[in-house]
Amino acid sequence: MxxxxxxxxxxxxxxxxxxxxxxxxxxxxxxxxxxxxxxxxxxxxxxxxxxxxxxxxxxxxxxxxxxxxxxxxxxxxxxxxxxxxxxxxxxxxxxxxxxxxxxxxxxxxxxxxxxxxxxxxxxxxxxxxxxxxxxxxxxxxxxxxxxxxxxxxxxxxxxxxxxxxxxxxxxxxxxxxxxxxxxxxxxxxxxxxxxxxxxxxxxxxxxxxxxxxxxxxxxxxGPSRMAARVTELESDRGVVVDTAAADLRRIERDLHDGAQARLVALAMDLGLAKEKLTEDPRAAARMVDEAHGEVKTALQELRDLARGIHPAVLTDRGLDAALSAVASRCTVPVRVEVDLPARPAAAIEGIAYFTVSELLQNVSKHSAARTASVDVWRSRDRLMLQVADDGRGGADASGGSGLAGLAERLDAVDGVLAVDSPVGGPTTVTAELPWRG
Structure with missing residues (x-):
């Protein structure tokens, strides 16, 4: 909102x-x-x-x-x-x-x-x-x-x-x-x-x-509560399907333009090195060394892509460690405080992770902030997330912005996104998700 x-x-x-x-x-x-x-x-x-x-x-x-x-x-x-x-x-x-x-x-x-x-x-x-x-x-x-x-x-x-x-x-x-x-x-x-x-x-x-x-x-x-709920769930299902399709297209694009392109170039370089192995061993060795560097770059891109799908640290150690890792990659200092008595459902935990990750990306790209903070806590049967920064403000969840898409994703699982961002700052974005532990 x-x-x-x-x-x-x-x-x-x-x-x-x-x-x-x-x-x-x-x-x-x-x-x-x-x-x-x-x-x-x-x-x-x-x-x-x-x-x-x-x-x-x-x-x-x-x-x-x-x-x-x-x-x-x-x-x-x-x-x-x-x-x-x-x-x-x-x-x-x-x-x-x-x-x-x-x-x-x-x-x-x-x-x-x-x-x-x-x-x-x-x-x-x-x-x-x-x-x-x-x-x-x-x-x-x-x-x-x-x-x-x-x-x-x-x-x-x-x-x-x-x-x-x-x-x-x-x-x-x-x-x-x-x-x-x-x-x-x-x-x-x-x-x-x-x-x-x-x-x-x-x-x-x-x-x-x-x-x-x-x-x-x-x-x-008016419509019965059950009928209204069915209509709402059908709408949310459409949002989930569209979001999943968009994520698959993003993964396909990242693979095609990133790791796949590098691996194709690597195969061509290794083929040339093989041909030069007998004629010019030094040139072949140099080409193999360059190919080795390309392999490292491709592996790093694949790791980043896998982290974007579902990070291993989230599965192994939970939101506290995963959000701390996200915060360490932010361009501004971020304070992270996670106060959870237990771990929520895996699906809710993943949505919370990607919500905070996207909000911190917005802080890095658009806020011009000096500091930011991430707070996560449980309130009864709800998981609460709050990302705040001291930047220039003016964030708006209306229209076709990234915040609007994020609000739709949360709404698909009965979540809520509230944005408080006056011009001049500060900005506070609060997300509320069902616990479903």
Whole structure:
């Protein structure tokens, strides 16, 4: 997650409690509550009618498809409710998974609808939401109308003496009908003040009522947690496959451009040395000596490549020794502190190693830092990594940067990457991985 450290956001001049009555959000939420009653009546009437008819006809063949049609209709009305929640409540809610029939044809579709938990949740929503919609509609409309009527009373108080033959809003005090009316300047001012208090309080009441609607829509009309988890895992699997393919291409490129090219040149040099062995032994010996140097260089490249795939020190001695080796190759002094009671799962240990390795490479290449530090510790069932430097900052995990790719890799194993890097430094990158020991 990239942290924006640009110019600080300006505080609004008007406090939220005074802005709320005229904010678009308040009016949209109030409109949502006003529409909930007619929509809820339609939804409830359809769902109850189809459900009762379907259950009543279950003794015949017609009950099963009729019940399936009723549930399918509830799903269709659920699309309307989700669209209404997106438009008026600003909810980011995805459509649930579609019906999946086990067999092709009409009966397969009927079975899929009846077996789908989503369909039954839509039915429950229709039956539960209607009484709540009626309650919320009544409360919101009563408070809204009363608040604005009292607040604007000085503007329409003249209606009473002109058209109703009353000095103002009248209150009967006893059984004889004697009472009082709000007609003096003081009484009108007090009425307006009470209305102002209600006007300021009503948006928060409306917000509280719509919070219940948000829970109902998200819990009953959205995708189930299991389905959302499956979608997330499918996305993570795609990231893992892409990452593995990219790593294989990198290894192939390194072999082709590095060790393989050197070994081909070495074979050619040895062939020439063999031909010159009888004609010019000294030249042949010199060529063999050069080939020996090429062999050492090729072996070093192969060692570096193997270290990049999975270093032996990580397997043998764990993260402490492996990260110390990585830190020793960094261009700036790095303090390494690893405080782990045990070793995590091998896969998590490898991801942690390569995460720190890539972050230290960024420190060497881009940070212009004087010092850096690496801290690794366990927090409950999570492995925590933190790499910090005193460089120029400005690192950003958004877009197509290397940090963005690193964040995707961590997300594929339920990890999190957080970047705090204001311009001018310092930079702190924190990674969180599941322990899975």
């Amino acid at each position: 990239a942290v924006d450290h640009g110019s600080p956001a300006r505080r609004p001049l008007v406090p939220p409690v005074l802005r709320a009555p005229v904010e678009g959000r308040t009016w949209r939420e109030f409109g949502y509550l006003m529409l909930s009653l007619p929509v809820g009546v339609v939804f409830f009437s359809y769902a109850l009618t189809m459900f009762v008819a379907g259950v009543g006809l279950l003794i015949t063949f017609l009950g099963v498809p009729l019940l399936a049609v009723g549930l399918a209709g509830c799903r269709g009305l659920g699309h309307v409710e989700r669209a209404r929640a997106r438009a008026l409540l600003g909810m980011d809610i995805r459509d649930p998974e579609p019906v999946r029939g086990g067999k092709p044809g009409l009966m397969g579709w009927v079975g899929g609808v009846l077996k789908s938990g989503v369909s039954w949740r839509h039915l429950v929503y229709a039956l539960v939401h209607f009484p709540w919609a009626a309650f919320a509609f009544t409360v919101a409309l009563a408070f809204w109308a009363t608040a604005w009527s009292l607040f604007l009373y000085p503007l329409w108080q003249w209606v009473f003496p002109r058209y109703l033959n009353q000095p103002g809003i009248s209150f009967t005090g006893d059984i004889d009908g004697r009472g009082f009316a709000l007609d003096t300047p003081f009484e009108i001012g007090v009425t307006c003040a009470v209305g102002l208090v209600l006007v300021l309080a009503t948006p928060w009441l409306v917000r509280g009522l719509t919070s219940v609607d948000r829970l109902l829509v998200a819990g009953l009309l």
